[in-house]
Each structure stands twice: as C-alpha cells, then as structure tokens.
Amino acid sequence: MYCMVSPKVKFVAMTIDELILVPLILFLVYFFAREYLFIVTVLTVVGAGIFVLVKFYLVFPTLSQEQSYSLYDLSGVxxxxxxxxxxxxxxxxxxxxxxxxxxxxxxxxxxxxxxxxxxxxxxxxxxxxxxxx
CATH class of the missing domain: 2.40.50.140 (Nucleic acid-binding proteins)
Structure with missing residues (x-):
C-alpha cells in the first residue's frame, strides 16, 4: 500500500543523512589537526547551511508535486x-x-x-x- 508522506518529512530525511558528515569531519579534525578546528568548524557550518538552502530551493518544490507512477497508470495505454x-x-x-x-x-x-x-x-x-x- 502506498502511504503519503509530507514533502517536509521527505526533505528532512534526505538531508539528515548527508549532514551526518559534519560531525564526522569535526571529530576527525579535533583528533588529528586540532589547530585547524575553529576554521574548519566555521567553514563546515557555513558550507552545510549553504548546502541546505540550495537543496531546499532546488529539491523541495519537486517533492511537493503530485507524483505519477506510470507503472500503475496503465489504463488507456x-x-x-x-x-x-x-x-x-x-x-x-x-x-x-x-x-x-x-x-x-x-x-x-x-x-x-x-x-x-x-x-x-x-x-x-x-x-x-x-x-x-
């Protein structure tokens, strides 16, 4: 059975798994190059923010459109x-x-x-x- 999921939920789910890299990067810098931690933190947070904004404007509109599953829409073909x-x-x-x-x-x-x-x-x-x- 097909279950409708809100576009916001889809967007958050698609974005969270990609943003998991942020703490991983900071963790690695903390242990291996602590002297660069501040600049890497700033760049990573700013980069993640830009990533989310760009993704929001490019991907979110497509998630809210009614989807057609042509596999199921065969009548008349x-x-x-x-x-x-x-x-x-x-x-x-x-x-x-x-x-x-x-x-x-x-x-x-x-x-x-x-x-x-x-x-x-x-x-x-x-x-x-x-x-x-």
Missing part, C-alpha cells in the same frame, strides 16, 4: 499482443515491457493492437482498439 489473449491468459507488449494479459471474452490473436482496460495486480485486462474491431 495501447500495446500489441505477443501471445494469444484469452479470458485466462496471454501476453501483451506495452512499450518495452511484456505483461501477462487477459480479455473479457473470446480470443485476441497475436499482432492485434489492444488497449489496456484495467490493471489487476501483475496482469492487465485488455480489449482490441477501435481500429481492430
């Missing part, structure tokens, strides 16, 4: 039959993918152009396109 489609089985090529398919009634022969009527888990329900009738 056309394809070609690669194995005769019956009410119980068949194969259809849609784009570069081969899908298990079935039709409502009768048989749809190989090479027929079909339109996807519905998606049923990993199988699609198809019908011949208007031009094939």
């Amino acid at each position: 056309t394809g070609k039959v690669t194995k005769t489609v019956t009410p119980t089985e068949g194969k259809v090529k849609v784009g570069q993918e081969i899908w298990d398919a079935r039709c409502e009634e009768g048989e749809i022969p190989i090479g027929t152009e079909v339109q996807i009527v519905a998606r049923e888990s990993f199988r699609v329900k198809v019908a011949p396109t208007e031009s094939e009738w």
